[in-house]
Every structure is written in structure tokens, then in C-alpha cells.
Amino acid sequence: MKLYDGAWAPSPRRVRIYLAEKRIYVERVVIDLKQGEHLTPAFVGINPQRQLPALLLDDGTLLDDSLAICRYFEALQPDPPLFGTDPREIGLVEAWLRRIEHDCFQAVALAFRNRVPAFAGRALSGQWPRIEQIPDLVERGRSMWSAFIELFDAHLTRQSYVAGEAFTMADIAALVAIDFGIDTRLPDPRERHAALARWHAAVSSRPSAAA
Amino acid sequence: MKLYDGAWAPSPRRVRIYLAEKRIYVERVVIDLKQGEHLTPAFVGINPQRQLPALLLDDGTLLDDSLAICRYFEALQPDPPLFGTDPREIGLVEAWLRRIEHDCFQAVALAFRNRVPAFAGRALSGQWPRIEQIPDLVERGRSMWSAFIELFDAHLTRQSYVAGEAFTMADIAALVAIDFGIDTRLPDPRERHAALARWHAAVSSRPSAAA
Numbered sequence: 390m391k392l393y394d395g396a397w398a399p400s401p402r403r404v405r406i407y408l409a410e411k412r413i414y415v416e417r418v419v420i421d422l423k424q425g426e427h428l429t430p431a432f433v434g435i436n437p438q439r440q441l442p443a444l445l446l447d448d449g450t451l452l453d454d455s456l457a458i459c460r461y462f463e464a465l466q467p468d469p470p471l472f473g474t475d476p477r478e479i480g481l482v483e484a485w486l487r488r489i490e491h492d493c494f495q496a497v498a499l500a501f502r503n504r505v506p507a508f509a510g511r512a513l514s515g516q517w518p519r520i521e522q523i524p525d526l527v528e529r530g531r532s533m534w535s536a537f538i539e540l541f542d543a544h545l546t547r548q549s550y551v552a553g554e555a556f557t558m559a560d561i562a563a564l565v566a567i568d569f570g571i572d573t574r575l576p577d578p579r580e581r582h583a584a585l586a587r588w589h590a591a592v593s594s595r596p597s598a599a600a
Numbered sequence: 601m602k603l604y605d606g607a608w609a610p611s612p613r614r615v616r617i618y619l620a621e622k623r624i625y626v627e628r629v630v631i632d633l634k635q636g637e638h639l640t641p642a643f644v645g646i647n648p649q650r651q652l653p654a655l656l657l658d659d660g661t662l663l664d665d666s667l668a669i670c671r672y673f674e675a676l677q678p679d680p681p682l683f684g685t686d687p688r689e690i691g692l693v694e695a696w697l698r699r700i701e702h703d704c705f706q707a708v709a710l711a712f713r714n715r716v717p718a719f720a721g722r723a724l725s726g727q728w729p730r731i732e733q734i735p736d737l738v739e740r741g742r743s744m745w746s747a748f749i750e751l752f753d754a755h756l757t758r759q760s761y762v763a764g765e766a767f768t769m770a771d772i773a774a775l776v777a778i779d780f781g782i783d784t785r786l787p788d789p790r791e792r793h794a795a796l797a798r799w800h801a802a803v804s805s806r807p808s809a810a811a
């Protein structure tokens with residue numbers, strides 16, 4: 390088994406934090422995204438989607454999605470559980486994973502990939518025909534970011550972690566999405582949102598956050 | 601427990617097909633989307649996200665996402681399994697669920713909600729500030745649809761169902777997304793894609809498809 394990993398980008402970070410929380414060790418191959426190594430024939434031959442992370446299993450199966458890789462390991466090694474422990478919590482973790490993806494991570498991706506010149510013609514991540522940048526999407530992404538931050542901060546006034554009183558995969562996804570927003574120059578939400586700032590400090594202080 | 605359901609829209613259909621496959625019966629309340637009942641104070645009081653489906657549990661917890669509702673029931677009643685049976689299949693189902701959501705369902709939603717006058721100022725589903733339509737996203741959505749259809753048809757030349765030889769939640773999500781595209785006047789992919797057409801006929805002929 391081999392994990393194709395990459396520095397800086399948010400999706401590989403999701404898997405690294407997850408694996409650190411689970412204390413799972415996997416052979417890693419680091420692909421240099423800044424040098425475009427994910428676009429070379431050698432890597433496209435491994436993952437036609439040109440994305441990281443990707444997990445190559447010993448039977449040749451490729452899992453080319455961060456959450457799919459985490460759920461694969463969760464089934465292999467359930468403890469400590471990070472996708473919920475009873476039906477209600479399992480449902481809440483999934484609901485928040487999907488909301489964080491749609492309303493926060495996608496907001497950051499819209500604001501970033503439609504703005505930065507290096508992504509001209511590649512406004513979507515992955516294997517696509519030429520996709521032009523749409524400048525109006527930068528503003529849409531910023532509006533989505535602001536609205537999500539308000540909702541998320543209010544949510545965190547009521548409980549310690551995203552899906553309740555236990556740290557779960559939803560906290561990992563939210564930390565990665567919010568740090569991705571801060572890193573790409575969206576307004577830092579910690580300055581005016583106390584509950585979010587308290588949560589962010591707590592999850593960032595776990596050793597896994599530096600993985 | 602009570603399921604808030606709605607006719608026509610794709611996300612409630614995902615849950616109805618899932619429940620039919622599992623032979624799970626739940627009390628339903630049908631909200632009239634065409635009359636805007638999901639935007640009324642009565643429903644917003646139940647689900648501030650203004651979206652369907654939503655599952656209200658007996659303890660007052662609301663699961664406001666279609667996949668979260670299905671995973672809740674999957675944990676309650678594992679058989680027949682629809683999210684995979686071993687780590688590899690569990691990973692593949694999740695990878696395809698996420699690809700179908702990002703690359704197909706979102707493509708259709710972009711092409712639809714940025715085009716139809718009824719969604720002016722509400723170009724995103726859910727609880728948002730005013731989100732203006734962006735006409736260029738109609739073309740982006742159409743490009744994404746075409747690219748996904750090519751990839752999906754090629755994939756289905758190699759196996760019977762989306763995640764392998766067993767019918768899973770990934771087939772339900774793909775059927776709903778593709779029918780949503782056809783219903784909203786994207787090019788019908790069955791005409792020129794034989795493997796996709798074979799798969800579509802097989803999954804559509806299951807009694808659950810009419811749920």
C-alpha cells in the first residue's frame with residue numbers, strides 16, 4: 390500500500406491528520422504540486438484525476454479521494470472512532486462533513502482558483518477540459534465564506550466539537566477548510582468569533598494538526 | 601421519527617430510493633417545494649437550512665442532509681449493505697459518492713440554478729444571503745456534465761455497477777444526478793453512451809427507482 394501525498398494543499402492534509410489521530414503508518418510518496426509533478430505523465434498514469442491524495446492498494450485499486458481513504462482505514466481499524474459511534478452521531482458527522490465541503494471548502498476553492506493567475510484555464514481541480522476562471526465567483530466564494538463562518542461560530546457556542554462533545558473527522562475537515570481560507574487570504578474568522586477561535590485553538594493544539 | 605420529504609427535487613429522491621432498497625418505513629411529511637413551503641416560517645423553524653430532505657429524530661436532533669440520513673439508517677439496519685461490505689468497497693463507494701456529487705450533481709445544479717429565472721438571487725440551495733446568478737456558470741456546468749458523462753460511460757464498460765459488481769448507494773446517487781440533468785434539459789447521455797445506457801436501464805428497472 391502506498392499513499393501519494395503532497396505538501397501545502399488541503400486535501401492531503403485531511404488524510405495526514407486523520408492518520409496521525411489513528412496512529413496509522415503508511416508508506417508515502419510526496420508529489421511536488423508547486424512544480425506541477427501531479428500533471429506529469431508519470432503521475433497521471435497512476436492517478437488520471439491528477440489530484441492528491443491517492444492511496445494505491447496492493448491489489449492495484451486506487452482510492453483517489455481524501456474521505457474515501459479515511460473511510461477505508463476506518464473500516465480496517467475502527468479505533469479510535471472518528472466517523473461517529475452510534476447512528477445519530479454517524480449521521481451528524483456525515484451531515485457536517487458535507488456541509489463543510491459544500492459551504493466552506495468549496496467557498497475557499499471558488500475564491501482562490503478563480504482569482505490566482507496560476508489557475509487560468511484550470512479553475513476546477515482535477516481532470517477537466519479547459520475551465521476558465523469566472524471573476525464573479527471570487528465574490529460568491531467570499532459571501533459563502535462569511536455566511537458559513539457566522540453559522541459555524543453560532544454552532545460552536547453550543548458544543549465543544551463540530552458533531553458534539555467528541556473530536557471527529559468533521560473537526561479535521563473544518564480545520565483544514567478554515568486554515569485553507571486563512572492561508573489564501575480570506576478574512577481570518579478568529580478575530581471576531583470567540584467560539585470558533587476557542588474551537589480552532591483546541592483542534593490546532595492536538596499533535597495531529599502538524600502532521 | 602419523521603422524514604420531511606419533497607416531490608420532484610433530487611435530494612429527497614436519494615433518500616426515498618435508499619429506504620425502498622432497505623425496506624425501511626418512516627413517517628413522512630411532504631413539503632411542497634413548488635409552492636415555496638420550504639421557505640415559510642413554519643418549515644424554517646424546523647430546518648433553518650430550508651432544504652429537503654430532513655429527518656427529525658425523537659430526541660429532537662435534525663439530520664438535514666440526504667447522505668447523513670442514509671448513513672444514519674445504515675448504522676441502524678446494516679442489511680442489505682449499501683455503503684460497501686469491506687474496506688476496499690467502502691472506500692470505493694465513498695470516492696464515487698464524492699465524485700458524483702462534485703462532478704455531476706453540482707454540474708447540473710450550476711447549469712440549472714444559474715439559468716432559471718425562478719432562482720434569481722437564490723443561485724445556491726440552502727440558507728444564504730442573496731446569491732446572484734452567474735450566466736457563465738451555465739456553460740461551466742454543461743462542460744462538467746459532458747466530461748463527467750464521458751468518464752462515467754468509460755468506467756461502466758468495465759463493471760456492472762458504479763463501485764463494482766454490487767448495487768450500492770453510489771448507483772442511487774448517480775441515477776438521481778443523471779436524471780436531474782436529463783429533467784433539466786442537459787443532453788441525454790443515453791443516446792450515445794452504450795455502457796451508461798445499459799447501467800441506467802438496469803438501475804431504473806429496480807422497483808426502488810420509482811419511490
